[in-house]
Amino acid sequence: MSLSELKAAWLENYKTAPAQLEKMSEINGLISAFNANVDAVIKVSGKSIETLIADNNLDANIIVSEGEKAIRKNEDALRGFLHCFKSGIAEEWLIEEVEVFEWLNKNVGYDKMQMGGQGGIVANVMAVCGVKQVYVHCASAPKEQGQLFLDLPNLVTTNQKGDLQQAYTVDRSAENALIHWIIEFDKGDTITINGESYICPKANRFIATYDPLNFKLHVDQNFDSRMSKEDINPEYIILSGYQMLQENLVDGTKGTERIDLSKKMIAEWRKSCPNNLLHLEVASTQDKVIRKHLIDSLVESVDSLGFNERELIDILEVIGEEELAARCEEHTNSSNLFEGMLKIYEYTKCPRMQLHMFGLYVTLQQKGFKVSALQNRNGMQLAATVAAAKAGTGAIDTKDVLLWAKNHEVSAVGLNELKALSQTVKNHLGDNDLLSTGIFENKDLEVIAVPTILIEKPVTLVGMGDTISSVSLVGAL
Incomplete structure (x- = not known):
């Protein structure tokens, strides 16, 4: 197929995006934890x-x-x-x-305040996409933090009394803004x-x-207690914030201990909805001890992993694949990165993982995973559409903006990366139609790849990875 024919084929594939967005309103509950903070931006x-x-x-x-x-x-x-x-x-x-x-x-002050932290960004995205109830964790929630959440009734956190309240209106005034x-x-x-x-x-x-609280993965005990109740029923839990931990914390405790504590806590949250999906957004974790412990300990409990090119390379470095990591660093392309995904899949046994790279999203999952290959593709296409809307408009604060890019063509960059990926998958796994359908399946694995919409002059790229990972997964209905 020619480039123009491929673009036309993918434009047709992408027509599922509006229906996928509507399906997100069928999701009853989602927890986004742990990190939300205030980004105070000033030009000097x-x-x-x-x-x-x-x-x-x-x-x-x-x-x-x-x-x-x-x-x-x-x-x-x-x-x-x-x-x-x-x-x-x-x-x-x-x-x-x-x-x-x-x-x-x-x-010094600031010119503007905006939501910071993967947990806060994901919560805003999930709420505006229509998830019925989004529970967001805040280590600290004074008024400055609360008002960075979208003014939506389906986005809640715990107030000073420990009751659930619309996050936008919460003011735990005794706490410092992070x-x-x-x-x-x-x-x-x-x-x-x-x-x-x-x-x-x-x-x-x-x-x-x-940010003394998020840097030690502080958990609001009211939130922890409330999420353990039977009425929460979180169909999805999206985790982030571990990247801020260090091996040795200022208070003398170990960062690895905080990971282990959170693991027990999350197990309690899952009891009310045992078939839920637990996703970890890896993020750029500088401390290698923390990075290794996340991969060796926390990942055994999760259903899904999300990472970008840099974060994939970081994982390879701590699982004994330094040579491949160096190759991915030198030539950061879909072929090398997919080989990296295969190694991470083999090492972690995590049933689903998704890479978001420039121009292309790639999901590798176990055959028979609870979200099918076609559902994954549809979710990834919705994510690409929403991410393009964010890049093109600067904000996705209202539902009418989410499909701003729905008639945009996929990028030539993405199609070129997909072509190279198709050849690599052929070399490792066999013949495929990835270039036109984005889906490959055999008796053990499923590979789903979607070329993305690229905006030539983006207004913002802040929080893009968090948006992509969360919408890809939760929008895959």
Whole structure:
């Protein structure tokens, strides 16, 4: 088939998206846990930072010095900013003292607040897609956090008394907002400190994060208790937030212990709905001990895994596939990544896993999985449509926006990756029609692959992976 014929065939395949979206309103309950936070975004200039330093009598010698990538005093926040500004790089440093958090809140502020954390982003997406009841965990839920949830009655969390309440209206006022300051700067801007000038070579951002609760996977006990009740019946549980853990936590405990504790907790949540689907969104987990423990311990309990190219490579590195990981790093294409998926499938025995890469989504699952290959394809097509709407409009806050991209053609990039994948599947598993149907099945495995809609000038890419994974799975009815 020619490129134009393939695009026409996939446009026909994608016509299921509106019906799939409507089916999501048949889902009674979904839990999204664990991480929700506030992303406070501000664009700064070199001049404004110079003024901030002068007005607050900050020690310029500390700001221009090198040191540990941690924020314990006000100057450290500016030191981290300068480190990123002068190299045009992005880094995230943790704020360890509440006084620095309060100073930043007062003196730096923000241009806008937006939902941060996979758990919060997934909850908003599931609620706007029509799931009847979405339960979202918040380690902390003051008004600033609550009002980042969509104003929808089907999106709830626990209030101060432990009762379920619409998340948008919750104000656990005794709790601090968990803020990730995203401090953006522009290419070509200049800042002068201590008599030396620095020119920014590339637009980027510095993230200063005050999030002591999510960094130890703190669980609101009211939420845990409520999710264990018989009336919740969560048909889906989507997990995220483990990537913030470290092997050794500030309070002296182990990050692996927090994983084990959550595993027991989730087992209790599942009792009211034993046939539910448990999905783990892997995310970029820097600590290798935590990454290995997630794969070796938590994954044995989950039904589904979601990851992007980088996260797939990270998993390969801790399961003894360093050579393949290096090959995927050097040539990040569908062929190498699929071979990586086969290795992860073999190692973890997880019955379903999904890769979302640039231009293509790929699901590998056990034959006879409770969501069929065709259902998976339909869910993935809905996810691609919703993700394109988010990229193209900047927000998917109302249901009428979700199908904004429904008549868009799939990308040539995606079709080229699908063609290469089809050949790799043929080499490993046999002849297939992946290029036109997106589905391959044999007696053991099912492979589902969908070329995606790419938006040429996206308004936003924040939370895209979380949107794709959750809609792919929950939209596969």
